[in-house]
Amino acid sequence: MQVKQTELGGVVVLTPQRHGDARGFFSESWNKRRLAEAGIEAEFVQDNHSLSAKVGTVRGLHFQSPPHAQGKLVRCGRGCLFDVAVDIRKGSPTFGRWVGVELSFENGKQLYIPEGFLHGFATRAPDTEIIYKCTDYYAPECDGAVRFDDPEIGIDWGVDAGAAVLSEKDAKAPLLKDFDSPFVWEGAA
Numbered sequence: 001m002q003v004k005q006t007e008l009g010g011v012v013v014l015t016p017q018r019h020g021d022a023r024g025f026f027s028e029s030w031n032k033r034r035l036a037e038a039g040i041e042a043e044f045v046q047d048n049h050s051l052s053a054k055v056g057t058v059r060g061l062h063f064q065s066p067p068h069a070q071g072k073l074v075r076c077g078r079g080c081l082f083d084v085a086v087d088i089r090k091g092s093p094t095f096g097r098w099v100g101v102e103l104s105f106e107n108g109k110q111l112y113i114p115e116g117f118l119h120g121f122a123t124r125a126p127d128t129e130i131i132y133k134c135t136d137y138y139a140p141e142c143d144g145a146v147r148f149d150d151p152e153i154g155i156d157w158g159v160d161a162g163a164a165v166l167s168e169k170d171a172k173a174p175l176l177k178d179f180d181s182p183f184v185w186e187g188a189a
């Protein structure tokens, strides 16, 4: 498995090995021991799977606040998407900074996003399916969001923000400056 650190500490791009043969390929999409070897000690308790029919669908930027904060291991089961993590840990030297990576069925890449980060994605192909493991259960009372097109964050989604396919919740999400993050950077004094 290839492991590539990003400029946001803890956010890691993983590419599991694919064993190709005349039938197609086989890949271990998740292996706890290999993640631990990559420095990721995560206990996953829930798998999520969603389908987004239209190109330019944006889901995010979401988080769950403590005590049900979620780390996520994200991959693309079909199609192609641009997956983004944003650091919202107060005191972090990279607070408000984002990283993005194209995940597709073709490239087999995965993104690990620890607790304390917003997560969102924009689809780049029709009928795109995202599949991701979470380190805590769904807790709607802890559900939170920040606007995907917040100019202070400045994510280049590669889609026309005005034409993005959004949920009502995402269309009404607050800006980062109007939001009090429940996360504190562990490196803070």
Ligand SMILES: Cc1cn([C@H]2C[C@H](O)[C@@H](COP(=O)(O)OP(=O)(O)O[C@H]3O[C@H](C)C(=O)[C@H](O)[C@H]3O)O2)c(=O)[nH]c1=O
Pocket: 048, 050, 059, 060, 062, 063, 072, 119, 120, 121, 137, 138, 167
């Ligand atoms: C997240 C979640 C949702 N639901 C139900 C609640 C709604 O009836 C329906 C759609 O939920 P929502 O509109 O929040 O789904 P997304 O917009 O895809 O939200 C997700 O998108 C971003 C990318 C994430 O990382 C989060 O996992 C999550 O916030 O599924 C559940 O039953 N369990 C769950 O874990």
